[in-house]
Amino acid sequence: MPRPPRAEQFSPDEVCIVHVTQRCVRRAxxxxxxxVTGKDFSYRREWIRRRLESLASVFSVDVLTYSIMSSHVHVILRNRPDVLAQWSDTEVALRWLKVFPGHRLEEHLAEPTENDVQSLVRDKQRLKTIRQRLADISWFMRALSEPIARRANKVDECTGHFWEGRFKAQRIVDETGLLACSMYxxxxxxxxxxxxxxxxxxHTSAYDRIEAGKGRQIDSAAFDLKPIPSEQVAKNTRETPVEALRKKQRAKRKNPTGRKVRRDGWLAPLPLDPSTLASEPQVHTDGFRSSDRGFLSVSLNEYLRLLRWTAKHANDTAKLPAGVAQTLxxxxxxxxxWRDLVWHWENYFGQSTxxxxxESMQADAVRTGHHWHRGQSNASACFV
Incomplete structure (x- = not known):
């Protein structure tokens, strides 16, 4: 059965939650x-985590959960067109140019200038397309995958495909499925x-949240959402050699904003705030992520308690603690x-989109013009 079209699974015009998996070619x-070779590529995990963190600061896409494995990456993303609607044209242009610089007016610079931003703002038709792309999960994954592939191929001194193909996507249609998938x-x-x-x-979201609870902070990888002033460009090109300017820009990439952030500060908060309306975009204003909206109606402590219990009791028949059972x-x-669902996820949802x-899967099948979704009968055994 072929994969469905992306437009059928999610749209940049509506809020969607999607579990995506990107796997290396030939299980590299x-x-x-x-x-086989004995080479250690562990350092690449931080490449990907930092790239996720930087993209979370410019796209109107929330990173809910992630884990970086040896041969693949799991990420649960939620696009936020409602947040995007709050951004001005100038802000949209600047965010786009931070990720996709294209042909800059000042080619020697590594950052967009005010001239670059205003030039894009004046192109209304292109800006309209760009605005939609900033809420598109496919474009988010493109911005994640391509630089990692180029960087890895450069280190490996080879060319060709690094990822085995387009990412696998599963639309998550209710909170019950979201909790189970997040745990998985x-x-x-x-x-x-x-x-x-x-x-x-x-290099998992759970670890980041646990470490943040201990007060851990890291150098922020968020993009610095400020263009270079035009007058500064003129001054730098007169007084600073181009190579020195590039060296300064490369140093800035390690911490573009010069700020520190809580270990989980770039991730979407886990618990939903019951005091806010579902229609409120809850725009994030510190520059680390797109919004401050949570995604589960359980507290972080409840989530971690269930996560630790599930990790500890993978193969035994221990009884669920009363508090954990109540949460479920x-x-x-x-x-x-529960245990079988999380530990044998592939048996239940491995082939499902x-x-x-x-009942939620059935409703989504009707939305897309189908009679059913693969894995629907398996889901009925796990959910009351």
């Missing part, structure tokens, strides 16, 4: 130790025996099936 090692993504290193618990699983019941999840309760 993205990060970690290649057992966060527990990937534990499932692969790369770590014994979420607390020891770097409130979301309509069959507690006796949609994730959620059976």
């Amino acid at each position: 090692f993205l990060a970690g130790v290649d057992f 993504v966060d527990l990937n290193p534990v499932r692969a025996a790369m770590a014994d618990s979420p607390d020891h699983s770097p 019941a409130a979301l309509g999840i069959e507690s006796s099936m 949609c994730v959620g309760r059976s």
Whole structure:
């Protein structure tokens, strides 16, 4: 059965939550130790995490959950056209030029100038297209995958494909499916025996949230959302050699804003705020992410408690603690099936393009003009 068209799964014009997976070609090692060659590519995990962090600061796309494995990447994304609608034309142009500079008026600079931004703002037709792309998950993944592929090929001194093809996408259609999928993504290193618990699983969203709770901060990889003033360009080109200017710009890339951020400050907050209306965009104003909206109706402590219990009791028959069972019941999840659902996710949703309760999947199938989604019958066994 062929994959459905992207436009059928998600649209930049409506809020959608999508689980995406990007895998290396020929099962090559993205990060970690290649057992054939003995080379250690672990440092590439930080490349990807920082690229995710920088893109979260310019796209109107929230990063909800992620994990970076040896040969693939899992990310749960939520596009936010409602946030995008709050941005001015100048802001849209600047954000786009930070990621896709194209042909700059001042080619020797690594940053867009005021002239570049205003030139794009005047092109109304192109700006309209760009505005839509900033809320498009496909363009977000393109901006993530292409630079990583080029950088890895340069290090490996080779050419050709680095990723095996277009990313795999699963639309998540309800909160029940979102909780299960988030747990599956966060527990990937534990499932692969790369770590014994979420607390020891770097380069996952769970680890970032745990470390942030301890007060950990990191150098921000967010783009500096300020253009270079035109008068400064003229001054620099007269007084500073071009190579010295480029060296200064390369140094800035390590921490574009010069600020520190909580370890999870670039991720979408986990708990939904019950005091806010669903229609409120909750635009983030500090420049680290697109919005401050959460995505689950459980607290971070409840989430981590369930995550740790699931990681610890993968293969035994331990009874769910009362608090954990209550959390699952409130979301309509069959507690006796929870462990099997998370640890054997591929058996339930591995071939599905949609994730959620059976009735939610059925409603989404009708939306797209189909009779059913693959995996729908399996979902009915896990969700009450």
